[in-house]
Amino acid sequence: MSSSTDSPTLTTETTQLSPQPDTETAKPTKKITLKSSDNQIFEVEESVAMEFATVKSFFEDSPSTDTVPLPNVTAKPLSQVIEFCKEQIKFKANPDEAQKKKYNAEFVTEKSDKDLVDMIPVANYLEIKDLLDVLNQAVADRIENKSVEYVRSFFGIDNDFTAEEEAALRREHAWAYEGVDED
Amino acid sequence: MTSDFALQVPAELETALQLKTVQYLVTKRPWLDLYGVNVRPVAPYGSASRRVNVDPALIHRCLPDELLFEVFSRMAPYDMGRAACVCRKWRYTLRNPIFWRNACLKAWQASIYVSRNTYIRAGVREWKVTNPVHLVCYYRYMRFFPSGRFLYKTSGQTVKEVVKCMNFRASKTEGVFSGRYTLTDDKVEATFMYPGLRPTMWRAFLRLRGTTLGANNRLDLLSLSTSKVNSDGMIELEEDILGSVELQEDVISHQRGLAPFAFVPFEEVETSVLNLPVEKMDYYVPG
Incomplete structure (x- = not known):
């Protein structure tokens, strides 16, 4: 009884939806489960997961699985990467270069330095070239026009030069010390 | 009976001896595998030198060299010049002429x-x-x-x-x-x-x-x-x-x-x- 009442409503739904251009999104999309190294579970739509070249090839090798373990990836950067890829799919559907650029710029500016650096190996492991480009550029931009001391403290790098070595290096690169921003 | 027994002993002894030589030849001596490999002396836990192995810099722990390369290749030449003075690792990475060649070509054109x-x-x-x-x-x-x-x-x-x-x-x-x-x-x-x-x-x-x-x-x-x-x-x-x-x-x-x-x-x-x-x-x- 219940099944007979259910089926007509379903058919009316599909007839309503069919004239619209995005019938594909109206279909119940397949969900894919990603498991991070710290055992967090992420359920993402198949289209998002296919943005990750690593995941994609995993599925080509073994199509029957529905959970992909990502042993090199922790939860926090993964969630941010998923967020980025969801947006990229929207831009793929209706390309708007200016809007995309704006989103990409906002995406990196609101991230902390640690988040940014944490995401790079994840993007590299999942082989998301667009994101890798955006992140690498963002890191390069963050230390643009900054002094050596600022860069060291920014990345937490120890100065492992001796005083003489550093003095010599600075003489050699004196041209690079013009017009550096205040720290 | 005694003669029988006396005959058997050397045979047993021989196999035992053989076994021993085989063991001597086969037994793994893991220290030999380390031949030619530099082993860091293990510092006591918690001492200052213990932490040397782990680079304190987040970017070095997270980024393998090829990704650091990518970041450097997106820098302006002036930033690269200063980056070369940050630490030894960066200095040696930035000695690669490919960075400078690309930077020069870009600067030459955009000027x-x-x-x-x-x-x-x-x-x-x-x-x-x-x-x-x-x-x-x-x-x-x-x-x-x-x-x-x-x-x-x-x-x-x-x-x-x-x-x-x-x-x-x-x-x-x-x-x-x-x-x-x-x-x-x-x-x-x-x-x-x-x-x-x-x-x-x-x-x-x-x-x-x-x-x-x-x-x-x-x-x-x-x-x-x-x-x-x-x-x-x-x-x-x-x-x-x-x-x-x-x-x-x-x-x-x-x-x-x-x-x-x-x-x-x-x-x-x-x-x-x-x-x-x-x-x-x-x-x-x-x-």
Whole structure:
């Protein structure tokens, strides 16, 4: 009884939806489960997961699985990467270069330095070239026009030069010390 | 019975001995695997030297060398110069000439050399005791491309105006001429043709130098000459100007307006002091 009442409503739904251009999104999309190294579970739509070249090839090798373990990836950067890829799919559907650029710029500016650096190996492991480009550029931009001391403290790098070595290096690169921003 | 027993003992002993030799040969001696491998002495837990193995810098822990490479390749040359002074790892990574070559090509293309020349011309005003003096200011502009082509323009306009038309789309009517140059060590030889019925060949010998080591931010104009050439030599103009044209005797060597060119990268085009009008800057020495 219940099944007979259910089926007509379903058919009316599909007839309503069919004239619209995005019938594909109206279909119940397949969900894919990603498991991070710290055992967090992420359920993402198949289209998002296919943005990750690593995941994609995993599925080509073994199509029957529905959970992909990502042993090199922790939860926090993964969630941010998923967020980025969801947006990229929207831009793929209706390309708007200016809007995309704006989103990409906002995406990196609101991230902390640690988040940014944490995401790079994840993007590299999942082989998301667009994101890798955006992140690498963002890191390069963050230390643009900054002094050596600022860069060291920014990345937490120890100065492992001796005083003489550093003095010599600075003489050699004196041209690079013009017009550096205040720290 | 005793003889039997006595016979058996050596046999047993022999197998035991054999077993022992086999064991001796087969037994793994893991310390031998370490032959030739440098093993760090293990420091006591919690001591200062224990932490040496773990790089404290987040970027080094997270990024393998090839990703650090990617970040460096997106830096401007000035940032790379300072990055080389940050730590040993960065210094050795940035010694790779590929970074510098790419940076140079980018900078070379995205920049313009400007030579600011002034001269004084005495004006004449009738019915006046004092005659006015005109300070005339004009610029020579050169932009070089890695392909061996260059653009040249002489103009009274300042660099921020001229930079807009210094590209290959610019036509001769805008006064932008395209020619070829060769770069040998620090010497630049540049040639182009002024078109016309009897074309004129413009030829300059220049020398690159820097106000600081390696900057190459100045271009001295060593000599500048123009000469009329026969128009029948014009066919191979683009390929090899010097080889194809028949030089005539009337080579005019120019002695004026040979102020050194200053390097202005595109990002400094708007802010460069070279944009100041003559009234604000009546004297300019590029150094």
